Amino acid sequence: MTNNKSVLAWLDEMKELLCPDEVIWIDGSKEQIEKLRAEACSTGELIKLNQDLLPECYLHRTAVNDVARVEDRTFICSRKEEDAGPTNNWKDPQEAYKMLFDIARGSYKGKTMYVIPYSMGPVGSPLAEIGFEVTDSIYVVLNMSIMTRVGQKVVETLGDSEDWIKGLHSRCDIDPEKRYICHFPEDNYIISVNSGYGGNVLLGKKCFALRIASYLGKNNQWMAEHMLILGIENPQGEIKYVAAAFPSACGKTNLAMLIPPEGYRNKGYKVWTVGDDIAWMRKGPDGRLYAINPENGFFGVAPGTNEKSNPNALASTKKGTIFTNVVLNKDNDTVWWEGLDKNPPANAINWKGEPWNGQESSEKGAHPNSRFTAPAENCPCISPEFNSTTGVPISAIIFGGRRAQTTPLVYQSRDWNNGVFVGSIMASETTAAATGAVGVVRRDPMAMLPFCGYHMADYFAHWIEMGEILGDKAPKIFNVNWFRLDEEGHFLWPGFGDNFRVLEWIINRCEGKADAQETAIGYVPNAEDINLEGLDMDIETLKDILYVDNEKWLKEAEGIEEFYKKFGDKLPEELKNQLAGLKERLSK
Numbered sequence: 001m002t003n004n005k006s007v008l009a010w011l012d013e014m015k016e017l018l019c020p021d022e023v024i025w026i027d028g029s030k031e032q033i034e035k036l037r038a039e040a041c042s043t044g045e046l047i048k049l050n051q052d053l054l055p056e057c058y059l060h061r062t063a064v065n066d067v068a069r070v071e072d073r074t075f076i077c078s079r080k081e082e083d084a085g086p087t088n089n090w091k092d093p094q095e096a097y098k099m100l101f102d103i104a105r106g107s108y109k110g111k112t113m114y115v116i117p118y119s120m121g122p123v124g125s126p127l128a129e130i131g132f133e134v135t136d137s138i139y140v141v142l143n144m145s146i147m148t149r150v151g152q153k154v155v156e157t158l159g160d161s162e163d164w165i166k167g168l169h170s171r172c173d174i175d176p177e178k179r180y181i182c183h184f185p186e187d188n189y190i191i192s193v194n195s196g197y198g199g200n201v202l203l204g205k206k207c208f209a210l211r212i213a214s215y216l217g218k219n220n221q222w223m224a225e226h227m228l229i230l231g232i233e234n235p236q237g238e239i240k241y242v243a244a245a246f247p248s249a250c251g252k253t254n255l256a257m258l259i260p261p262e263g264y265r266n267k268g269y270k271v272w273t274v275g276d277d278i279a280w281m282r283k284g285p286d287g288r289l290y291a292i293n294p295e296n297g298f299f300g301v302a303p304g305t306n307e308k309s310n311p312n313a314l315a316s317t318k319k320g321t322i323f324t325n326v327v328l329n330k331d332n333d334t335v336w337w338e339g340l341d342k343n344p345p346a347n348a349i350n351w352k353g354e355p356w357n358g359q360e361s362s363e364k365g366a367h368p369n370s371r372f373t374a375p376a377e378n379c380p381c382i383s384p385e386f387n388s389t390t391g392v393p394i395s396a397i398i399f400g401g402r403r404a405q406t407t408p409l410v411y412q413s414r415d416w417n418n419g420v421f422v423g424s425i426m427a428s429e430t431t432a433a434a435t436g437a438v439g440v441v442r443r444d445p446m447a448m449l450p451f452c453g454y455h456m457a458d459y460f461a462h463w464i465e466m467g468e469i470l471g472d473k474a475p476k477i478f479n480v481n482w483f484r485l486d487e488e489g490h491f492l493w494p495g496f497g498d499n500f501r502v503l504e505w506i507i508n509r510c511e512g513k514a515d516a517q518e519t520a521i522g523y524v525p526n527a528e529d530i531n532l533e534g535l536d537m538d539i540e541t542l543k544d545i546l547y548v549d550n551e552k553w554l555k556e557a558e559g560i561e562e563f564y565k566k567f568g569d570k571l572p573e574e575l576k577n578q579l580a581g582l583k584e585r586l587s588k
């Protein structure tokens, strides 16, 4: 399959370590995929769904102890502990290699080793990077074949180059006590053992495209971010692109695929999806910041996805999709999850594989972090620039999280460095996307807390450096919060498609077409400048969720100060000054 010496040498090592019975290269052909699907169905790893209603779609269930990313078992194995920083778990690389190789040794006995050559980004794009993942899981092969560009064309593009990322995945015994997701940024190496869940095992995604790539980006003046990318087309046909970072399960896929409210659609506004989870960005020839989506599919949260909230995501799942940990409707071999519709199937199997009656059961049928893996090409609003090798120019960067209180619907930072500060102080309620407590507010800078592959303070410094590199061509930076609650716990902002009303203000600000009020935290819209036409919402409620409460923000500033202490002397001076400036403006 290749003459690349570095690849062949590593594969020899892998064979010797893992002892597979057989080695199969993934060539990217339809025939091979079909064969693997059939094999997975024969062993029960996949369940074939109704091929008339859901052609080429399959269901998979993970082990019940293996349903989300495991942040407490995820490690950055840099040579110096200091380089992993206070927000990452660290292991000494030599000890980690030994431990992981001991766990994985012989684990492919009686099995096949699949070799997946994959490209993050369009094959051959100057912004793309190549990886090889070995795995013993057909589920991983099939998911990687949707989420990335795989096969022989990748091998040919790599040629003799040694510039590629190693990825070893072994399911071993799915033992949660021996589950480790380890990254060796100085060696371009990722090792994942004892898991079969998406974010832990699709090594191109969070492990490579964020943890390893963030480190590559720092050293080479580019950025790897947990961001969606979307294009907003106005009635004149001009398209402006924005990138937005929200923590896991906080609305990236939904915003990336949003359908503008009717009034806007009638005028000719459209939204185009470039990416829903990850953005790689660097300065382009004209000095602006350009972004590509390194992925080729969507690994989206199923619960809550429906015809009203996200019809484009739902449409994307109608063909060639793998569903993980959702409900199987036994009557017609289709799938269901909470929030799909109000008709849960009575004759069904829940995510654990048990009989389940959705009409009567008080238990959830789908896991809260159940997912679909859908090809990007299925998405009705996929951007014509999706496969662009140069990427799209970014006008605005948007940060956001789940905050019941304090953070207003939207505000603009004062400038780039103030925007870096805004990103660095992001906080959000935790979700089911990672194991652990749900609904606890935690600091999650730039939505990268679980994904930054090096010291977070150096990451902040890199952001500041990127501002210097981009100068006055840098995108404007904003913060949004769709999740403000009233006293009874209802959302105050309708969200979803109506978020377009906020995007409109953001684009207008970028073009100098909208006014704003200066507050202690940044620029907030005049309520009149957010279009409420067609919405059952009064302007007083809007004013409430735009209001910046200095008392609450003073408390927030204390929390930020506490959080910043973690970084000690490494925290960039600029961010210390930003915090001091905020405190001063708040107490005026």
Ligand code: GTP
Pocket: 246, 247, 248, 249, 250, 251, 252, 253, 254, 255, 276, 277, 299, 300, 301, 303, 304, 305, 309, 433, 482, 483, 491, 494, 495, 496, 499
């Ligand atoms: P990851 O794939 O984990 O990175 O998640 P994500 O950021 O892509 O989140 P996603 O768009 O899948 O949304 C997660 C949950 O948030 C779903 O249950 C959505 O229904 C809900 N959600 C998304 N957008 C909004 C919104 O504007 N308002 C409200 N109230 N909920 C939203």
Ligand code: SPV
Pocket: 068, 069, 198, 199, 200, 205, 206, 247, 248, 249, 277, 299, 433, 434
């Ligand atoms: C996330 O948790 O942010 C995801 C899903 O996008 S996973 O691939 O599991 O990381």
Ligand code: MN
Pocket: 226, 247, 248, 249, 277
């Ligand atoms: Mn994500």
